[in-house]
Amino acid sequence: MLLLLALACDDHTFTPVSGGEPVVGSSFADVETIFEGSCLGCHSAAASLGALDLETDPCGAIVDVPSAAYDGTLVVPGDSANSVLWHKVADTGTYGGVMPQGAALAAESITTIADWIDAGASCDDAGTTPTDTTTDTTPTGPNYSYQIVQETVFDARCTSCHYPGSTAGTDVDLTHAIDLVGLTSTQAGGLYGDLVLIDPGAPETSLMMLKVLGVENVGPVNLGSAMPQYSDPLPTDQTVSLFGWILEGAL
Ligand code: HEC
Ligand code: HEC
Incomplete structure (x- = not known):
């Protein structure tokens, strides 16, 4: 497995991963909610494992972007079955292991990602300011002691x-x-x-x-x-x- 680990910058902020709350929907805002809850722990600007930063510009980082490690495209608009990102969250094994690593998203969330991709992977709902990350999602995060x-x-x-x-x-x-x-x-x-x-x-x-x-x-x-x-x-x-x-x- 080829693995590209991007180096962390000096800013040691860390977004906790919550255990995978089911997210129902099909808009990019719903997909961003999934990323914020289950992916940014490893795919943030500060720590982009697999050379993937889902925090800075999550849509620009995945739509029509070639995979860093696999022979494929992360998100092909309209075609989840040909999207590396979908294969990884759905754990098909086609492109290495499941994401989030060591676990799996709730089935509803996997469907949300598939529906968003199949509806054309529009980034219209991409807010420039993440609305609820600062107050709502951090306090119950895991303990790093x-x-x-x-x-x-x-x-x-x-x-x-x-x-x-x-x-x-x-x-x-x-x-x-x-x-x-x-x-x-x-x-x-x-x-x-x-x-x-x-x-x-x-x-x-x-x-x-x-x-x-x-x-x-x-x-x-x-x-x-x-x-x-x-x-x-x-x-x-x-x-x-x-x-x-x-x-x-x-x-
Ligand atoms: C515990 C750490 C961790 C979490 C959480 C995590 N990932 Fe990953 N991710 C990795 C590592 C390590 C790699 C590189 C190895 C690989 O490709 O499997 C990776 C690679 C990827 C790749 C391939 C990138 C490329 O360009 O080849 C995608 C897509 C991806 N992750 C999506 C996600 C999504 C979506 C989530 C949340 C649902 C997520 N990951 C959560 C650690 C994580
Ligand atoms: C069933 C036995 C077993 C368990 C359980 C196990 N390890 Fe290991 N570990 C080994 C053996 C054997 C090696 C030496 C061979 C190798 O590096 O693969 C090793 C090597 C390592 C090394 C490299 C050490 C070095 O510098 O040579 C690290 C780090 C490590 N393990 C971390 C862990 C962590 C963290 C866990 C728990 C999450 C863990 N291991 C659980 C057997 C185990």
Whole structure:
């Protein structure tokens, strides 16, 4: 899988992903509501994973725009079945994994996206000022504290293999993951040289995040298995908690 990770800018704002509220409709405003609720955690101006920024100009970023990673167009007006974006949210497997990563939108929301595309993918409803993002959607977002990430991600899904003296084939101890902040893989007893495990403020270059996202290569370095190994990927809210914690400085 070819993966283009755009570097985050200095502005560490982070939009939480809410678990996928069903959005019924077919206008671009409805589609934007879906993006704001379920996509901006990874596809914002500050952190555009997969080289996709759905925040700055969401319509201009997708309509008639070639995919960065796949042989196809993100949104073909009038033709959802030929739109990479629809395939990814509908999890057809034609163009890599499902979006949002590790989870799925509510069926109603997937239909909303298909209906908007099939009706011509008009951007008329694209407001220049996102109306309700500042007050309404942020307060109930996930918690990015270290304590939450250690308990819900590392303790729940990782320390069965990543414990001190593990025989699972890794010496990287995640029972107190905050001790790893800023360390390179080698310093932590790992296999990936000078890649930094947890780079505060930069999840998109942190080995920990890249392994959880299933990124296969960084430059010439092959990153081996996706984490957690031999197991289902983390659900989106946990992925986003980890991402948000690192983005906000891994405190
Ligand atoms: C937890 C992080 C995360 C979330 C949330 C997320 N994405 Fe992604 N997205 C990625 C990553 C990583 C990639 C690159 C890997 C790939 O193509 O599968 C990507 C790639 C994509 C691509 C392909 C871009 C291209 O040009 O090839 C599309 C389209 C996309 N995402 C749409 C969405 C939509 C729509 C949502 C919300 C419904 C969403 N994503 C939510 C992480 C995420
Ligand atoms: C079933 C066992 C298992 C589980 C569960 C597991 N890992 Fe791993 N992990 C490994 C093994 C084995 C390696 C070494 C081989 C590799 O890199 O693929 C490794 C390597 C890593 C590395 C690279 C360390 C380095 O520098 O060499 C990171 C980062 C990592 N895991 C993170 C995680 C995270 C985060 C989780 C939980 C979300 C997790 N792992 C769950 C077995 C596991």
